[in-house]
Amino acid sequence: MRLFSEATIEQARQKIGSTSWAAEGWQAVQHRVAEWHRRPGQIPEEAGGWIHNYICPEHWLPLRYNGNLSDYHACPAGHVCAGKKYDAAWRVWRHRQIADLAREAALAYVVLGVESGRETAVSILAQYAGFYSRLDGQSDAETWMLTGHAFNQALTEALWAIPLIHTYDLVADTLDSTLQAQLTQDLWQPLANVMTRAQDKLIAQNRIESNYMAWLNVTIGCLGFALNDPALIERAVQPPAGFTAHLDKAIFADGLEYEGSPYYHNFVLLAYLILAEAAKVNNVNLYTVTGSQGQTLTGMGCAFAQLAWPDGSIPDLSDGSYWQDSIYDSEICQAFEILNAAQPRNKFAWILRAAYRRQNATQDNWAALLYGPGETTTTGSVATGHTILKKSGIAVLRTDKMLAALVPFGPYRGSHHQYDRLSLTVWPFSRDAGSPLYGLPARKAWYPHSYAHNTLVVDGQSHANCGGELLDWDGHCLTTSAPEAYPGVTFKRTTEMKENTILDKVAVQSNETHTFDWVFHLDGDIKSPLDSQPLSGPLANGGAGSYIKLHSQSHVNESVSFDINYRSNFYRLTLTGEQPFTLLLGKSPGTSRYPQQRRHVLIGRTVGTQQRYQTTIVQL
Structure with missing residues (x-):
């Protein structure tokens, strides 16, 4: 062998x-x-x-x-x-x-x-x-x-x-x-x-960083080792497109794959762990290979674990296999069985345990049976404190309560990018919309668009293909901006986590009049004491807004509160505007995991040149 x-x-x-x-x-x-x-x-x-x-x-x-x-x-x-x-x-x-x-x-x-x-x-x-x-x-x-x-x-x-x-x-x-x-x-x-x-086509297209490259390399490399073909082995491991070059090109200094998608990150990691194990048998140690910015296979595993919510689940950022019964958790199990055997960490065992639990699966996959060091008995969450991956542009804020938040502010990520810059994902009741199988028309028409995320929408349009910027981070309070999201519009977000409370501020300003929509999707049951007027029809007659069906609206002079019950955990969301605004209530498509379970959507609409929204979310 x-x-x-x-x-x-x-x-x-x-x-x-x-x-x-x-x-x-x-x-x-x-x-x-x-x-x-x-x-x-x-x-x-x-x-x-x-x-x-x-x-x-x-x-x-x-x-x-x-x-x-x-x-x-x-x-x-x-x-x-x-x-x-x-x-x-x-x-x-x-x-x-x-x-x-x-x-x-x-x-x-x-x-x-x-x-x-x-x-x-x-x-x-x-x-x-x-x-x-x-x-x-x-x-x-x-x-x-x-x-x-x-x-x-x-x-x-x-x-x-x-x-x-x-x-x-x-x-x-x-x-x-x-x-x-x-x-x-x-x-x-x-x-x-x-x-x-x-592989040669990707090189010619200057797409060495493509996640495809990882699986081409592992296949070429395993063939090379199995057939004792040095030329194939060199192709798989060495520049211009082999493992060492791809690790350096596709993985950011903070350890995350450049697309900012947890799914594709693990997808690449699994390929290279398979290659690393084959190489190790042949006296080639890929675990010690380090990119020019310190990138390693172990660092990739750590970056993935750092994204986890307190229950060990992983945010559904950007595109990925985020649908019912997908192979994602199975691939996580394979990758982290191999990695935890080669480079043991408590966080890796914890990620494994959570993935098996989500599948209600036993350790009967090939990677567990060959490499698994033992039963995944790690208990308790190791996702504590805050995580900020500055190069990738992802911040995860956590407490020891059933409450956490995520804000993506990273660069434009190419074909798997979604229009979610400076969105606010709140665990566990307001998760990201996700991404269905790519053959579904709604995968392009709804899921990637700004209206599908908890972000700001200007004039009913998704923001430009752009990234955001980190303005300040003091260890618990994050300030970000997206200066290129909408031409002529200044858009900033400040998010802070304190004990059982998220304090979030959105500031938007322009020299011209626009329609500013603050958008927030949530699951569970909601109650509001605010009187509202019935409203029927889509938010818009075309585009992503047409997927949102409105049922009521209210005029808000200053603030409005909602009580939220999500799986017997109780929260209060209070939205305050510096200026009066219209509150639109409706239903939006479910997440890609549960598309038939339509979600509540709250839209704070201001027509003018500026607005400051403050959102307070408290676990009761």
Whole structure:
């Protein structure tokens, strides 16, 4: 084996007898492998499409994957979707499921001595080698895609390939020379060509920092180590686009991936931890590699943990896999099982425990069974105090109560950017809107826009593609501005956390008359003593505002308060205006995790040249 050490395999065996979770995890693996061996599933001999199409356009919910039904795609709300794009998206899930099963089968053979596991693993590899050349994933790919061969996207192909390369490495010593040659000629060499061609395209486009690069590199690198190909190894690790160059280019000095998306940060981290473990077996230590600004793999893990809310969940910032039953938590578990074994930290164990709890899952994934040091028994929150990642432009303010706040003020982040500069996310009852699967029209029409976030909207328009600025931070009070958000408009926000209270101030000023909308979304139940007038219809006739449905309005001379009940935790929100304003009340689409659960939205509207809003949120 060139990707897994004998010591790692032996430790996995020993944990079966010493830890209950490992024994139970391997039993689950054996069961899945035995079920496949007893009734082998059919491997689709067609390319996979775009996984982001696997969403119901009516209910905005991910479709329920069933590996036995290639043309029946049911929404949890009861709607059934049909058509080629759904079938092609289903094939992505199916191919990835089979690749994961192949790795589990190979592990069952190597760790447990299950011969049927070896037979299953070899059969899957041989079948893919038999028809890989006939796949044509690029034929129906969209023009913007970095195309693959077995899938529309090279990125998807890399995600599918890694467990298959692991599978090969685990059983390679048992293969005869004929099958070895077939796999090399018909699968691994063509796959390497797809990956290196995609890598070269990103280099030519000056997109070395792309999160795609991490998964291209890990695939190229694992192929290089498994096949003992020095040229592929050098491509994966060295400049111009290998691990060392990508770490330096894509990761900020504070440890966060440049897009400011926790999802894509962990996505990149997982790829490089897989590469680091393979490299370690071959006497190359990527854990000690340090970028020009101090970036390291351990630092990436720490930056991710620093973003956590007090319950261990992670804010849904920018784009990402922020939908029901997504693979996000599973990827967190894989990444932090590897990282916590290699570089143990209490915060890593805590992140792990929270991710398993959210999934209601056991430690039966491949990374836990191979690398997991023990049961994730860390208790209590390690997300205490405040976090400010100045380069990334993210501040998280926490108390020891059920109350925390986040303000993003960082730079424009490219294609996964959302129009949420200087927004105020309040945990636990006013979280970020998130991002659904990208094939949903509302993913572009609603979720990224300023009206979907707790920020200031001017004249009904989202702010410009811009970043914000940090004006002051004294350890507990944050002052930020967004001078380029709206031309001719000065926009500042000051946010302070004290014990059980958030004090937030928004100041806006212009030489011309504008409509200034202070926006705040929340979940739970709300009550207000303010008399209001009925109102019916959308906030706007087009654009993101059309997704907000108003039901009442009030005139506010000075301030208005709302009592909030969120899961039996009680809060009071008081909004005060320096000048009188109109309060609009309505409902907005639910977060991308629960899109059918419409949210309350409060809009403080001022028409004029200036306004100062102060919001006080107190946990009662």
